[in-house]
Amino acid sequence: MSSQLVILSMLFGATAGAFLPRIAHRLTVPFGSPARSACGRCGRAYPSGAAGWLHTGPACGVGGHWPTVTFAVIAGALAAALGPVPQLPVHLLAAIPGLLLAMIDLGCLRLPDRLVGVFVLVGGIPLALLAPDRIVPALAAGLLVGAAYLAIALLPGHGLGLGDVKLGAALAFLLGFAGWPAVAVCLGTAHLLNGVVAAWLLVTRKGRPIPFGPALLAGFLLAATTV
Known part of the structure; x- marks a missing residue:
């Protein structure tokens, strides 16, 4: 380990993580709603164009600095576990939309399709180029898990949303390049x-929906760094 x-x-993780709070805040909206055009706390309108999205630090007090610290820790863990391999920059770049998805799901129980698509493209295309012989097993893993999760989501009283599916x-597709x-x-x-x-919410009698996206992404990080 270097x-x-x-x-x-x-350092890369801390820098990238500093830009995430405003982006996550703007995208933390109910399904079908457009991205926020103004701060949800103070009502100040965001500038048009890239200036309205690319801003470091907390979004008007929303989010704090935890994304910066979290992303730095994630990036460091990936580097320590993987070392100087071609897959490292792939995982570091894919962690950007991954952490955004976790933040949005925690905020409004939603996993935007476009962001999931970006996550797949950023991670999937480079991995396919690095290991073309693993494309078929990766696709098989993605299809199998997607079909199983869809079946669960269609059951009465299910705990999965289509975003989770x-x-x-x-995630199964991306990890399929590493193996089952x-x-x-x-x-x-x-x-x-x-x-x-x-179980904790049941014991404390705090009935509330539980976002599954952050747990899936945490599992992805553990698999990527240990298997």
Whole structure:
């Protein structure tokens, strides 16, 4: 493990993470609603164009600095686990839309399709170029998990949304390049984490919907760094 690589990766993560709060805040809206054109807390209109999206630091106090710290830790963990391999920059770039998805799902129980698509493209295209012989197993993993999650989502009283189905299929596809054990670790971790959260809410009698996206993405990170 190169300490310089870990430090550089953490700097990248901290820098990228600083831009995430405003983007996440603007996209944390109900399904079918357009992105926020003004701050949800103070009502100040955002500038048009890129200036309205690219801004460092908390979004008017919303979000705090935790995305910066979180992304730095994630980037450092990826660098420490993977080392100087071609897959490292792929995972670092894919972590940007990944963390955004987690933030949005925590805020409004929604996983925007376009952002899931960006996540798949950023991670999937480079991985396919690096390991073309693994494309078929990766597609098989994505289709199998997507079909299984869709069946669960269609059951009465299900706990999955269609966004969870799409994200689960996307993560299985990306991890399919590493093999089925990585897919199993991701999904197993995700369901274990959400099970613990559900049990805690039951004990504390705080009935509320539980976002599944953050648990899926946490499972993806664990699989990517351990398998």
